[in-house]
Amino acid sequence: MERLDKLLAATGRWSRKEAKALVKAGRVLVDGAPPKGPEDKVDRAQTVTVDGQPISTRKYTYVMLHKPAGVVSATEDPRERTVLSLLPPELRRIGLAPVGRLDKDTEGLLLLTNDGPLAHKLLAPVRHVDKVYYAEVDGSLTPEDREAFRAGMTLADGTQCLPAELEPLEEPGRCLVTLREGKYHQVKRMLAARGKPVTYLKRLSMGPLALDPALPAGAWRLLKDGEIAAFEE
Numbered sequence: 563m564e565r566l567d568k569l570l571a572a573t574g575r576w577s578r579k580e581a582k583a584l585v586k587a588g589r590v591l592v593d594g595a596p597p598k599g600p601e602d603k604v605d606r607a608q609t610v611t612v613d614g615q616p617i618s619t620r621k622y623t624y625v626m627l628h629k630p631a632g633v634v635s636a637t638e639d640p641r642e643r644t645v646l647s648l649l650p651p652e653l654r655r656i657g658l659a660p661v662g663r664l665d666k667d668t669e670g671l672l673l674l675t676n677d678g679p680l681a682h683k684l685l686a687p688v689r690h691v692d693k694v695y696y697a698e699v700d701g702s703l704t705p706e707d708r709e710a711f712r713a714g715m716t717l718a719d720g721t722q723c724l725p726a727e728l729e730p731l732e733e734p735g736r737c738l739v740t741l742r743e744g745k746y747h748q749v750k751r752m753l754a755a756r757g758k759p760v761t762y763l764k765r766l767s768m769g770p771l772a773l774d775p776a777l778p779a780g781a782w783r784l785l786k787d788g789e790i791a792a793f794e795e
């Protein structure tokens with residue numbers, strides 16, 4: 563059981579104050595009936611509507627962020643702007659954290675959630691969740707680069723990488739890289755080891771979740787039910 567205003571705020575669409583006002587204005591129904599007040603306890607199995615539209619009563623919140631360059635993948639930082647600072651205040655108060663990290667200058671898909679078990683599952687090294695990146699490099703990519711990625715590279719410091727996919731794109735110096743792990747600066751280090759330093763990097767997908775092409779850099783949206791369900795498969 564959860565307080566109605568808290569449940570509404572957890573959707574990220576309203577602050578707690580706005581949620582209270584919605585209830586007081588009679589715009590919220592629980593199982594078709596008006597609640598007594600914002601502090602009413604609601605069961606997640608009940609149907610909650612706002613202006614007649616059902617809202618999610620999920621326990622956890624899942625946010626897709628198109629991370630822009632220049633922000634760090636952390637919830638707080640003494641000096642740098644964080645990915646959390648790109649979210650509205652109501653989403654900054656519910657314990658969301660990024661699932662994995664992108665470098666400060668890397669753009670693209672970042673999932674934020676307060677679903678600890680899911681984050682753990684996606685990050686567990688044994689799970690080998692595929693992550694696809696678009697990269698631009700100095701130099702042109704060759705079939706030998708592709709073979710080296712496929713074979714599993716050993717970096718200069720002895721780091722052993724799992725076999726990965728490198729797919730050169732038509733335009734020289736552009737490629738897609740698929741990793742099944744997430745070592746520190748991995749894409750940059752693998753390409754640098756081939757003598758092709760990365761000049762631009764963007765994550766396109768993580769497991770079944772793809773960056774929504776309608777989201778510009780810096781924008782976010784809540785995951786859709788189907789996207790959440792895909793993680794549970």
Ligand code: URA
Pocket residue numbers: 663664665666668746747748749750751763
């Ligand atoms: N690999 C990198 O080098 N940087 C990232 O941000 C992600 C993967």
